[in-house]
Amino acid sequence: MPTITPCLWFDSQAEEAMAFYCSVFANSKSGHRMMVGDEPKRKALATSWELEGQRFTAINGGPHFKFTEAVSFMVTCDDQAEVDDLWDKLLDGGQASRCGWLKDRYGLSWQIVPARMFELFDDPDRAKAKRAMDAMMGMVKLDIAALERAAAG
Numbered sequence: 001m002p003t004i005t006p007c008l009w010f011d012s013q014a015e016e017a018m019a020f021y022c023s024v025f026a027n028s029k030s031g032h033r034m035m036v037g038d039e040p041k042r043k044a045l046a047t048s049w050e051l052e053g054q055r056f057t058a059i060n061g062g063p064h065f066k067f068t069e070a071v072s073f074m075v076t077c078d079d080q081a082e083v084d085d086l087w088d089k090l091l092d093g094g095q096a097s098r099c100g101w102l103k104d105r106y107g108l109s110w111q112i113v114p115a116r117m118f119e120l121f122d123d124p125d126r127a128k129a130k131r132a133m134d135a136m137m138g139m140v141k142l143d144i145a146a147l148e149r150a151a152a153g
Contacts, residue, residue: 005048006073007057009065010106014058015044017106024089025051072101072109080114080144087112087141100142114144120151128153 010017015033022028031048046059052075077083090112093105100111120132128151135150136142 003055005055005057007059008067008108009061010058011063012043012060013106014047014060017058017108018047018049018056020105021051021056022049024086027052031055067103067107067109069097069101069103069109072111074111074113076113076115076118078115083112083114083142083144096140098140099136100139113142114147116144117142117147120147123151 008014008017018030022030028051029049031050032046033044034046035042036045037043044060046057048055048057050056075086077086087102090104090110091102095103097103097109100113101109102112103109117132117136121129123129123132131153132147132151135147139146
């Protein structure tokens with residue numbers, strides 16, 4: 001069975017990024033480093049790691065390509081404490097956006113969302129769902145209690 005692994009292009013920070021992402025997610029492990037060059041200029045050409053069961057690969061490909069918001073990673077959280085923790089860690093050195101999106105210190109986009117948000121958006125009472133959606137559209141970091149208040153009217 002084939003597997004799909006996101007491959008991230010960094011200028012020269014693949015090893016640093018791997019360490020950062022592994023420090024953010026509790027269920028993580030660093031993997032292989034493909035090293036090139038001779039000492040003392042030996043450096044990582046590629047790295048791999050796992051976050052919450054998802055494998056990632058990164059390469060140090062140089063300054064030719066940058067991340068854009070066209071691709072992001074959505075992290076679904078069980079509760080507000082998890083939203084807050086991941087938001088704060090990934091935002092360190094990065095930039096907040098809207099609707100739960102942020103760019104981390106490397107310019108990679110993440111959306112940190114509570115699972116409860118999807119339940120509110122799927123409410124059979126479409127007016128409640130719309131109020132929750134409208135509230136989310138005005139948020140930066142997502143707030144479960146505020147979404148629930150909005151849905152309740």
